[in-house]
Amino acid sequence: MALKYSRQREAIKEFVMTREDHPTADEVYMNVRQEFPNISLGTVYRNLTLLSDMGELLRLRVGDGVDRFDAATHPHYHFICQECGSVEDLNVPIMDDFNTHAGQGFKGQILSHSAQFYGKCANCLKTNS
Amino acid sequence: MALKYSRQREAIKEFVMTREDHPTADEVYMNVRQEFPNISLGTVYRNLTLLSDMGELLRLRVGDGVDRFDAATHPHYHFICQECGSVEDLNVPIMDDFNTHAGQGFKGQILSHSAQFYGKCANCLKTNS
DNA sequence: TTTCAAATTAGTAATGATTACTGATACCAT
């Protein structure tokens, strides 16, 4: 029941916090493996889920079928590059009145929303025509 | 190369078109099976993918790990009930200036967005307190 | 500091959604 410290969990959390992009469980696994050569993928998943449940990480589903993890736990929007698939945070305020707009003529109750933006990232813009 | 008619594909398309909700591949499978008792799940997936690629259906990923299919192919937002998981279309115009808002201070190019709204559907609102 | 129950781990097996493969069948232009 009580949460106990674990070096693995700490390393996983540290790693995600150093990243600006949004690593997948497998990417976390590959990297934490440099410090803990025989950590198992299951341990990575279990701790990522645990940290997300505790609110220390954000579990992200941008629609490519893989879960990503984000150390920026405040609500924010995401950009997904259609060329390279990279995921970036967008630093604009959440549009709360978007909920009201969307709720016009809707009989249920809207409490929140999430949004993803698509296009070309700065890198892909300069690389190709 | 050339597309050939198939009774199974037609039945799959017909079924999705009659539905207001957003059936998963398995739900399509269960229902089309009444007309084609030994249709295979692979056939359902192949045709749903094919129809989506042709633009006759929309493949939806609302973040619950299952793909859903939507016969309403015009761009629109979706509502997901946090109680029962049901998915509904929202009939409000797409907010195109949302792209501009989100792009403030962003170095890439934003071309489109998708959004999901969360809360309680009309049914769940009246069922419980 | 030793002890010991409980939490965590590594390793592996299981699950669930989706895709790929294969030999048989259905479609359709000739």
Add this chain to the structure above:
DNA sequence: ATGGTATCAGTAATCATTACTAATTTGAAA
């Protein structure tokens, strides 16, 4: 009617994720 090819049913494979288990860590109390 026939032949070429798209599609099918059935099944195996893949991929991300979760569950299981015996062994190891952790931390608080003796």
